[in-house]
Amino acid sequence: MIKKVVLSFPVDATDRSLMYDLVKRYDIRINILKAEIEAGKSGKLLVELEADELLLEQGLVFLTDNGVTVSPLASKISYDESRCINCGNCASACFSHALTIGEPDWKLKFNPEKCIVCKLCLKSCPLKLFRIEFSE
Ligand code: SF4
Ligand code: SF4
Incomplete structure (x- = not known):
């Protein structure tokens, strides 16, 4: 297995x-x-x-x-994009660069394909916008 x-x-x-x-x-x-x-x-x-x-x-x-x-890895991360203030804290914490922020618009981008579900973003967001979803 x-x-x-x-x-x-x-x-x-x-x-x-x-x-x-x-x-x-x-x-x-x-x-x-x-x-x-x-x-x-x-x-x-x-x-x-x-x-x-x-x-x-x-x-x-x-x-x-x-x-x-x-x-x-049968779990995934999601976040409330509508409430994001683009502070970048989560992108700094993101181990696998699934979360990035930068030029030209300095808006947070999330690439779920790169997410390894390390959960660091859950702790790093001051607004607690992230949550973890589990699936089989
Ligand atoms: S769980 Fe980890 S890899 Fe996935 S978005 Fe959050 S910090 Fe990045
Ligand atoms: S830490 Fe939270 S508020 Fe800041 S950019 Fe990430 S999701 Fe948005």
Whole structure:
């Protein structure tokens, strides 16, 4: 089974060998599609995980037990465009550049194709315009 997920690592988990453990203990093949991790800071990985279904689920529980937030990609982000003041906070926070703002009109643009559902925009918008929708 193959699953695409975003793994959000807390500050104290980025230096640990959790991904190595995932391979060794659960025989999960990991394809890192995008990474942003710095020692001493929280980090994010967009990964494709491939393994036997049971081992994959056990591996994800192992990550969760170690403080990693696992977000399935079967969820999507939307926002209330009509109330947006184009402050750009969300675009600055957007890990994958799904949200951008700039010339010529300095209006927020959202490209859902690039969204990896990391949820950073939910916290960054002062007007709380973002919401997350889940689907199977
Ligand atoms: S969840 Fe928000 S911040 Fe994260 S990639 Fe999608 S639009 Fe960007
Ligand atoms: S943070 Fe909120 S108000 Fe600011 S540009 Fe993004 S959606 Fe608009």
